[in-house]
Amino acid sequence: MIVIDNKLCDRCGCCVAVCEADCITVYEALIEIDADKCTGCKKCVWICPKDALVYKDKDVLD
Numbered sequence: 097m098i099v100i101d102n103k104l105c106d107r108c109g110c111c112v113a114v115c116e117a118d119c120i121t122v123y124e125a126l127i128e129i130d131a132d133k134c135t136g137c138k139k140c141v142w143i144c145p146k147d148a149l150v151y152k153d154k155d156v157l158d
């Protein structure tokens with residue numbers, strides 16, 4: 097799953113543009129990722145200019 101640091105994110109929208117699963121929503125003050133739709137492709141992590149997105153294995157979180 098993708099973990100978002102909304103303090104780093106400036107809502108540029110780059111991650112939304114590359115997400116083929118269409119699961120990222122940008123709001124005025126934060127972004128949200130629908131974990132159920134996310135395929136874990138990590139394209140959003142690679143494209144983010146602010147390093148605001150981090151991929152975490154579910155096992156690590158459990």
Ligand code: SF4
Pocket residue numbers: 104105106107108109110111112122127143144145146147148149
């Ligand atoms: S690419 Fe990064 S900085 Fe831009 S909206 Fe997405 S998470 Fe935020």
Ligand code: SF4
Pocket residue numbers: 098111114115116117118119120129133134135136137138139140141
């Ligand atoms: S990992 Fe892929 S599917 Fe998941 S939010 Fe990022 S770009 Fe979208």
